[in-house]
Each structure stands twice: as C-alpha cells, then as structure tokens.
Amino acid sequence: MADDHPRATARIGGHPIHPMLVPIPITCFIGALLADFAYWRTADIIWGDFADWLLTLGLIVSVFVVIAGVIDFLGERRIRALPQAWIHGIGNGIALVLAIVDAFVHTRDAYGQLPAGLILSLLVVLILLVTGWNGWDMVYRHGVAVNPERRP
Amino acid sequence: MSRLRLALCASTLAALAACGPAPIDASHQIGPNPYLPPLHQYLLPPMKLAKVIGWQAGQTPTAAPGLRIQALASGLKNPRSLYTLPNGDILVVETSGPEAPPIRRPKEWVMNWMEKNTHSTQQGHDILLLRTDGHGAVLQKSVFIDHLSSPFGVVLVGNDLYVADTDEVLRFPYQTGQTRITEPGVKLCDLPGGPIDHHWTKSLTASPDGTKLYAGVGSNSNITENGIPAEKDRAAIWEIDRATGAHRLYATGLRNPNGLTFEPQSHVLWAVVNERDELGPDLVPDYLTSVQYGGFYGWPYSYWGQHLDPRVKPQRPDLVKRAIVPDYSLSSHVAPLGLVFDTGDSLPPQYKGGAFIVEHGSWDRTQLNGYKVVFVPFGSGRPIGQAQDVVTGFLTSDGKAHGRPVGLALDASGALLIADDVGNTVWRVTAG
Numbered sequence: 039m040a041d042d043h044p045r046a047t048a049r050i051g052g053h054p055i056h057p058m059l060v061p062i063p064i065t066c067f068i069g070a071l072l073a074d075f076a077y078w079r080t081a082d083i084i085w086g087d088f089a090d091w092l093l094t095l096g097l098i099v100s101v102f103v104v105i106a107g108v109i110d111f112l113g114e115r116r117i118r119a120l121p122q123a124w125i126h127g128i129g130n131g132i133a134l135v136l137a138i139v140d141a142f143v144h145t146r147d148a149y150g151q152l153p154a155g156l157i158l159s160l161l162v163v164l165i166l167l168v169t170g171w172n173g174w175d176m177v178y179r180h181g182v183a184v185n186p187e188r189r190p
Numbered sequence: 191m192s193r194l195r196l197a198l199c200a201s202t203l204a205a206l207a208a209c210g211p212a213p214i215d216a217s218h219q220i221g222p223n224p225y226l227p228p229l230h231q232y233l234l235p236p237m238k239l240a241k242v243i244g245w246q247a248g249q250t251p252t253a254a255p256g257l258r259i260q261a262l263a264s265g266l267k268n269p270r271s272l273y274t275l276p277n278g279d280i281l282v283v284e285t286s287g288p289e290a291p292p293i294r295r296p297k298e299w300v301m302n303w304m305e306k307n308t309h310s311t312q313q314g315h316d317i318l319l320l321r322t323d324g325h326g327a328v329l330q331k332s333v334f335i336d337h338l339s340s341p342f343g344v345v346l347v348g349n350d351l352y353v354a355d356t357d358e359v360l361r362f363p364y365q366t367g368q369t370r371i372t373e374p375g376v377k378l379c380d381l382p383g384g385p386i387d388h389h390w391t392k393s394l395t396a397s398p399d400g401t402k403l404y405a406g407v408g409s410n411s412n413i414t415e416n417g418i419p420a421e422k423d424r425a426a427i428w429e430i431d432r433a434t435g436a437h438r439l440y441a442t443g444l445r446n447p448n449g450l451t452f453e454p455q456s457h458v459l460w461a462v463v464n465e466r467d468e469l470g471p472d473l474v475p476d477y478l479t480s481v482q483y484g485g486f487y488g489w490p491y492s493y494w495g496q497h498l499d500p501r502v503k504p505q506r507p508d509l510v511k512r513a514i515v516p517d518y519s520l521s522s523h524v525a526p527l528g529l530v531f532d533t534g535d536s537l538p539p540q541y542k543g544g545a546f547i548v549e550h551g552s553w554d555r556t557q558l559n560g561y562k563v564v565f566v567p568f569g570s571g572r573p574i575g576q577a578q579d580v581v582t583g584f585l586t587s588d589g590k591a592h593g594r595p596v597g598l599a600l601d602a603s604g605a606l607l608i609a610d611d612v613g614n615t616v617w618r619v620t621a622g
Contacts, residue, residue, distance in 0.1 A: 081503040142233040147415035150501035
C-alpha cells in the first residue's frame with residue numbers, strides 16, 4: 039500500500055528522532071528566559087548561572103535536533119514542498135544563531151549579561167513560538183512522520 | 191539549509207572572536223594619570239597565556255644595564271614569595287593554590303582548558319630556608335616549615351614568625367639561626383579561605399612598631415560573579431592585633447592587594463593591586479598605591495575612582511562617591527604580586543629608596559603585558575617619575591615563557607631576589 043504520509047528519514051526503531059528531541063532545547067530556552075527574568079528582578083547570581091547552563095544544554099542538544107531535522111528535510115520531497123517546513127527550518131536557524139550569541143553574552147561576569155542576555159533569550163523564545171507552531175502544523179495537519187498503519 | 195546554518199554559525203563565531211578593541215601602548219597607562227579607554231564587554235573575551243618552556247642551563251632573564259642577574263637556587267617547587275631573616279637566611283615559600291571548587295558555569299571548562307600548560311606542574315606547601323655565603327652561593331638548603339596550606343605571606347616580629355596560610359595566620363617560635371621549625375604553628379586568626387577562595391594569596395607584613403599585622407585578602411571573584419555574600423571581608427587589607435588576634439578592615443575595595451610593605455621614609459602602608467578583567471585589553475589598570483586607613487578603593491562598584499562597573503548590581507553610590515583614586519598605574523593586566531623598597535646599599539644609587547615591583551604577567555589580552563620586574567623611583571615617600579624595566583627576558587620572542595616573576599625580597603647584602611614560580615628558580619640581581 040502506498041504510504042500517504044511524508045516520512046521522517048532520521049529514525050530509531052521506526053520512531054522519528056527530531057520530534058523526540060526537540061522538546062529538550064525548547065524547554066531549556068524557555069527556562070533560560072525565565073531565569074534571566076529572575077536575575078534581572080532579583081540580581082541574585084544563581085539565576086544568571088541557571089540561564090547559562092540551560093542555554094549551554096539547549097545548544098548541545100540542538101546540534102542533534104538540527105542534524106535529525108535536516109536529514110528529514112532533505113530525505114523527503116513532500117516535506118520540502120511544505121511552506122511550514124521552510125518557515126520552521128529558517129526560523130529555527132535564526133533562533134539558534136541568536137541562542138549562540140546569547141550563550142556568549144552569558145559568559146560575561148555577573149550583571150554584565152544583562153540586558154542583552156534577557157533580550158536575546160526573549161527573542162529566541164518568540165521565534166520558537168512561531169517555528170514550533172509550524173512544526174506541529176506539519177505533524178497535525180500534514181501527518182509528517184505519522185505512522186500510517188496506526189492511523190484510525 | 192544546513193549549509194546556510196553552518197555558514198551562519200561559522201561567521202558568527204568568527205565575528206565574535208574578532209571583536210574587541212585593539213590594545214594601546216602600555217606606556218600610556220604608566221603613572222598617576224593613566225589613559226582610560228571606554229569599557230568594552232566582550233562576547234568572547236581574549237585569553238592568551240604564555241606556554242611555559244622553562245629555563246635551559248645557563249639561560250637567565252635580562253637585567254637592566256648596571257645590573258647582573260644569576261640564579262640563586264633552581265629546581266624549586268612553585269616558589270612564590272620570599273623573605274629574608276635578620277641573620278641573612280632566605281625563606282622561599284613554595285606554594286600552590288588550594289583545590290579548586292567544582293565549576294559553577296560552563297565558561298570555566300573552557301578557561302581551565304586554556305590555562306593548561308601555563309602554570310607550574312609542581313605543587314608546594316612548605317617554606318624552604320636557604321643559607322648563603324652572602325655572594326650568591328647557597329651553602330645549605332633545608333625545609334624550614336612544611337605541611338602548610340597554600341602559604342604566601344611571611345613576617346618576623348621579634349621571635350615570632352608569622353605565616354599567612356590561605357585560611358589563617360599562624361605563629362611559629364623562631365630563634366636566630368634555626369634552620370627548621372618542628373613545633374606546630376599557633377593560630378593567630380582565621381582568614382577568608384575556601385570553598386571558593388578565588389584569590390588565595392594572603393600577603394602579610396607588620397607595622398613598623400610591630401604591634402599590628404596587615405594581611406591582604408583578595409576578592410572571591412573577578413567582579414562578584416560568585417555572588418556578593420562570597421565577598422564578605424574580602425577585597426580588603428586586614429589589620430590584625432598581634433596580641434589578641436582581633437582584626438578590623440584597614441582598607442577595602444582593593445580587588446587583590448599584594449606586596450604589602452611600609453614605605454621606609456614615610457612609614458605609610460603601600461600595596462600593589464590586581465584590578466578586574468574582561469572590560470577590554472586596557473581596563474582596568476593594575477596599580478601601586480598608598481593605603482589609607484578606612485579608605486575605599488572602588489572594587490567592585492567602580493574603578494580608578496568613580497568609573498562605574500556596569501556588571502555590579504546593586505550599585506553603592508555612597509561608596510563610589512568616596513572611592514579613592516590610586517596613586518600610580520602600572521598598566522592593565524600586568525598582575526603585580528610583589529613590592530619591595532630598595533633599602534639596601536649595594537644596588538646602583540638611582541634605585542635607592544624606590545620601589546621594585548614584580549609583574550606576573552597578563553592572561554586576558556592579545557598582547558602579553560607584564561612578565562617583568564619594574565622600578566618606580568620614589569622621593570619624599572611618593573612615586574616620582576616613570577617606571578623603568580629592571581629585569582625582563584622571561585618571555586621568548588614568540589611569546590613562550592621561560593618563567594614568570596612573582597615574588598621579591600632584598601637579601602642581607604641588599605641584592606634583589608626574584609621568585610620565578612613557573613621557572614622554579616630564585617634569581618639574584620646585584621650591581622655589576
């Protein structure tokens with residue numbers, strides 16, 4: 039039977055990798071924003087340190103998320119045909135570059151990471167809202183990577 | 191898409207690495223009125239340390255004309271400070287920092303990796319005694335006191351020998367001529383130590399009348415990034431009562447004060463101070479200053495008087511208003527760690543009464559600065575004139591380090607002794 043769903047190319051045991059990993063950096067980057075906000079309000083350095091670690095962890099996992107995402111994008115013509123996939127990919131690319139700059143800003147000592155760190159963390163999360171929406175659009179509306187045999 | 195991302199990342203990283211102001215000529219920052227450029231907060235602060243290659247047999251640093259330099263002792267374990275006893279015996283403090291606390295931020299991984307090969311691999315926690323013939327030959331070498339804990343400052347008052355470990359001041363009984371002390375030290379008072387202990391070297395001196403001790407206690411961070419509570423009683427010079435061990439803060443706002451010494455003419459306390467990092471290659475200048483009782487010298491809130499540091503929150507305008515401008519800038523990031531006034535008679539007369547300062551050398555600017563011993567002439571108890579290089583040649587032309595000068599003393603003959611911690615040598619400079 040013809041598979042009518044765009045397939046994820048990067049899989050482990052049939053499970054698509056990209057949607058499995060992507061919640062980790064998203065959670066980290068949202069956590070970094072909250073921690074930056076708390077540092078801005080309290081000037082307690084522990085929040086600045088939290089933001090620093092969350093950004094670093096988010097970026098490390100993002101490497102694998104990007105690899106899996108790019109493989110899926112290149113491996114399936116029907117994914118490349120979706121405008122959501124382009125918005126998702128380009129938007130996340132921009133978010134990632136901003137997050138890298140943000141991580142460097144967070145190497146500054148003490149309150150030197152503000153306000154630039156807070157602004158960058160906020161921009162990253164705002165972009166993720168758009169690209170995340172488009173990502174789920176691909177799954178829910180276009181069935182990207184959904185297993186056809188399990189579909190009711 | 192992937193190529194675009196890679197290209198973006200690569201160009202971002204390249205731009206990060208390249209940005210930052212170019213260093214100015216260090217001579218613009220020598221003296222009482224240093225040029226202070228606008229501050230620059232980095233995305234990627236430069237780190238450049240000289241890889242240590244050691245000294246080959248026969249190699250020495252270079253002394254200024256009219257001076258001669260020879261090794262007094264070599265094969266030591268990280269010698270960092272020196273003290274001459276009244277009978278001419280020389281104490282060499284072999285010391286290493288306390289065990290580093292667990293890292294607090296991802297940045298520290300990178301910094302620790304970058305600093306590999308730039309420190310001595312030898313660990314020392316003792317004081318050696320060198321007995322010499324008075325002309326640069328060591329007759330006897332013995333372990334004077336061992337099992338210390340990151341010792342640094344030493345001072346003798348009468349028959350009481352005080353040693354500043356990183357976390358306490360100890361008193362040992364000393365009789366002239368003794369070459370080994372086996373009695374355990376008695377604690378005079380605690381000093382701020384671990385668990386962070388960022389600046390761990392505790393410099394020590396005694397008041398001219400011998401009733402008080404002064405201990406330099408450096409800050410626990412570059413600029414409060416370990417939290418303001420970690421800075422309690424730090425970045426200060428402590429005055430400790432010899433009789434009771436009670437202490438008070440003699441002066442504050444001194445980020446890392448070392449080389450505490452009473453100027454011989456005016457009997458005023460002087461120190462060399464290591465200022466903050468990561469505001470640019472030429473901020474903030476390290477300095478030589480007289481230390482006033484009750485004086486506040488800026489750290490962390492401001493530098494060189496009232497220049498605010500935006501990295502400190504909350505600010506303290508009340509303190510900044512009365513921040514004292516230091517006396518004499520030595521230029522930025524040279525890391526002065528030792529100071530001695532020429533009170534001897536054997537060096538050429540132009541050095542008489544002036545200050546020798548030892549600069550351990552920079553690590554956070556693209557052009558290395560320091561790594562030498564300089565001389566600042568003094569008159570009527572104040573610096574008068576331009577600093578001059580006295581001993582150089584610790585670096586190779588391609589930026590590797592034979593050694594790094596770190597501690598100073600005069601020996602009984604008036605020769606200048608220099609402790610070289612990564613070169614594991616004590617150098618002796620005489621007229622000639």
